[in-house]
Amino acid sequence: MKPAVKRLIFFAALILFWGLGSHFELWHETILPSPFSVWDALVAGFADLTLVYDLVASFRRLLIGLAVSLLIGTALGILLARSKTADDTIGSMVLALQSVPSIIWLPLAMMWFGLGEGAIIFVVILGGTFVMTLNVRTGIKNVNPLYIKAARTMGSTGIDLFWKVIIPASIPYLVTGARLAWAFAWRALMAGELLSAGPGLGYTLRYASDFGNMALVIGVMIIIGVVGAVVDQLIFQRIEKNVLKRWGLES
Amino acid sequence: MFIEIQHINKIYTDKDNNANTVLEDINLEIPKGQFVSILGPSGCGKSTLLSMIAGLTSASSGGIVVDGKNVQKPGKDRGMVFQEAALFPWMTVTENVVFPLRKEMNKKQAIERARHFLQMVQLSNYAGHYPHELSGGMQQRVSIARSLAMDPAVLLMDEPFGALDEQTRSRLHGQLEKIWIDTQKTIVFVTHSIQESIKLSDRIVVMGTRPGTVIADIEVDIPRPRDEHKQQVAALEERIMGLLKGEIDKVINEELAYEARS
Ligand SMILES: Nc1ncnc2c1ncn2[C@@H]1O[C@H](COP(=O)(O)OP(=O)(O)OP(=O)(O)O)[C@@H](O)[C@H]1O
Numbered sequence: 001m002k003p004a005v006k007r008l009i010f011f012a013a014l015i016l017f018w019g020l021g022s023h024f025e026l027w028h029e030t031i032l033p034s035p036f037s038v039w040d041a042l043v044a045g046f047a048d049l050t051l052v053y054d055l056v057a058s059f060r061r062l063l064i065g066l067a068v069s070l071l072i073g074t075a076l077g078i079l080l081a082r083s084k085t086a087d088d089t090i091g092s093m094v095l096a097l098q099s100v101p102s103i104i105w106l107p108l109a110m111m112w113f114g115l116g117e118g119a120i121i122f123v124v125i126l127g128g129t130f131v132m133t134l135n136v137r138t139g140i141k142n143v144n145p146l147y148i149k150a151a152r153t154m155g156s157t158g159i160d161l162f163w164k165v166i167i168p169a170s171i172p173y174l175v176t177g178a179r180l181a182w183a184f185a186w187r188a189l190m191a192g193e194l195l196s197a198g199p200g201l202g203y204t205l206r207y208a209s210d211f212g213n214m215a216l217v218i219g220v221m222i223i224i225g226v227v228g229a230v231v232d233q234l235i236f237q238r239i240e241k242n243v244l245k246r247w248g249l250e251s
Numbered sequence: 252m253f254i255e256i257q258h259i260n261k262i263y264t265d266k267d268n269n270a271n272t273v274l275e276d277i278n279l280e281i282p283k284g285q286f287v288s289i290l291g292p293s294g295c296g297k298s299t300l301l302s303m304i305a306g307l308t309s310a311s312s313g314g315i316v317v318d319g320k321n322v323q324k325p326g327k328d329r330g331m332v333f334q335e336a337a338l339f340p341w342m343t344v345t346e347n348v349v350f351p352l353r354k355e356m357n358k359k360q361a362i363e364r365a366r367h368f369l370q371m372v373q374l375s376n377y378a379g380h381y382p383h384e385l386s387g388g389m390q391q392r393v394s395i396a397r398s399l400a401m402d403p404a405v406l407l408m409d410e411p412f413g414a415l416d417e418q419t420r421s422r423l424h425g426q427l428e429k430i431w432i433d434t435q436k437t438i439v440f441v442t443h444s445i446q447e448s449i450k451l452s453d454r455i456v457v458m459g460t461r462p463g464t465v466i467a468d469i470e471v472d473i474p475r476p477r478d479e480h481k482q483q484v485a486a487l488e489e490r491i492m493g494l495l496k497g498e499i500d501k502v503i504n505e506e507l508a509y510e511a512r513s
């Protein structure tokens with residue numbers, strides 16, 4: 001059986017079990033609403049466009065934040081890989097920063113940027129930057145020395161060697177870095193939105209919870225999960241796989 | 252002389268500051284157009300010596316002159332083919348061969364030139380493929396084409412066929428011999444296979460180990476193709492085997508002594 005078919009059967013069974021449980025009232029509707037209520041909440045949300053606005057707002061923050069974090073992360077990663085002093089100093093700080101969830105910056109960010117977009121985007125940027133930095137650094141440091149030797153015997157040095165050989169050779173790490181940066185940024189975004197003003201998926205989640213609309217809470221959770229899984233598997237894992245194959249790192 | 256290797260010494264110091272003399276007083280003169288093999292047991296410093304001619308490794312003392320110029324750093328006058336093909340996996344076969352040419356000529360000329368050298372190694376059909384789609388032998392031929400395309404004065408080859416199976420290797424020997432005859436390049440060829448060195452070269456420099464020194468410098472005056480002179484080949488093989496036997500025993504004894512100590 002194909003994995004896709006197995007997956008389909010699994011999720012169908014899960015929803016069936018959930019529906020049956022609700023039907024026979026194994027749990028109360030306010031604890032866990034039935035799949036039908038969740039479906040209705042989602043349909044209503046999309047019909048009056050609130051969920052569409054939420055998605056657009058969330059993706060806007062994500063794209064801005066992720067783009068900035070990939071840029072900073074790449075630049076910082078190159079710096080750490082090229083300069084021993086930077087690696088010994090900034091490098092250790094990046095490691096420390098990477099080990100804390102970026103959402104803890106939110107209170108500070110709110111002081112700096114107010115309660116709006118700025119604070120959330122800041123948290124998203126911090127969420128993505130450091131994994132990207134560390135991956136870029138590792139990628140550049142792990143370039144097969146044979147490529148560098150070969151390039152040097154072919155007259156490539158300095159900046160040419162760096163941009164034409166070292167950077168392309170580290171692309172597998174850059175792609176992995178971008179995938180992880182996306183995952184961290186997505187988590188940071190949701191946390192940030194939960195704690196701030198809307199619109200946005202996280203905001204609607206909290207709003208629905210405040211008003212006891214459990215069906216919408218679960219609906220939004222499902223959207224968040226689906227977006228995460230789809231972007232990761234359909235976009236990043238696919239690119240990663242192609243790159244690994246092309247770079248000869250996967251048989 | 253075209254290549255002059257003068258009083259080369261190479262000493263590596265390890266982390267405990269123990270000096271390890273890898274090469275001791277190597278002197279060699281190689282005339283233009285010669286096919287020289289450097290033959291020796293594993294660890295005798297063949298790769299180190301070759302990489303010094305390439306300018307990738309510096310000598311502890313002594314100097315190397317190629318075509319009147321002191322070797323300080325790598326240069327396109329010395330092409331290098333490594334044991335692993337060292338092709339850039341993110342480039343197609345053609346792009347790989349164009350890599351050393353891109354600064355000197357326009358794109359069209361470079362591609363034309365790449366095509367010519369890919370034809371020479373009989374890989375025209377694979378111009379648009381990526382390295383991972385090629386077998387090891389094909390990759391190695393691309394890397395030979397890539398080196399030849401930049402028209403180096405010397406081709407340095409470090410066990411280029413070491414990782415290949417016997418049949419592929421033997422076919423590539425034929426191709427390399429033909430390329431050498433056609434292009435008149437000077438070739439310095441590192442190997443630890445006695446047969447390979449006899450089959451291909453004008454001259455065999457036999458090295459001993461610990462420290463690496465030249466223990467014999469043999470002119471091979473068997474007519475080509477060598478396959479047709481089996482007796483002479485066998486006799487020379489015997490002779491070199493005798494020379495290397497002592498060296499191999501030396502390595503084994505040292506290893507046994509080391510194991511006994513630890
Ligand atoms: N960068 C290095 N640092 C320290 N020691 C080294 C270094 N490179 C080589 N050596 C030592 O120098 C010696 C010769 O190495 P080299 O690679 O030149 O041998 P080789 O003759 O090419 O052997 P093989 O046939 O196995 O390739 C070895 O004993 C090795 O341990």
Ligand SMILES: [Mg+2]
Pocket residue numbers: 297298299409
């Ligand atoms: Mg070697």
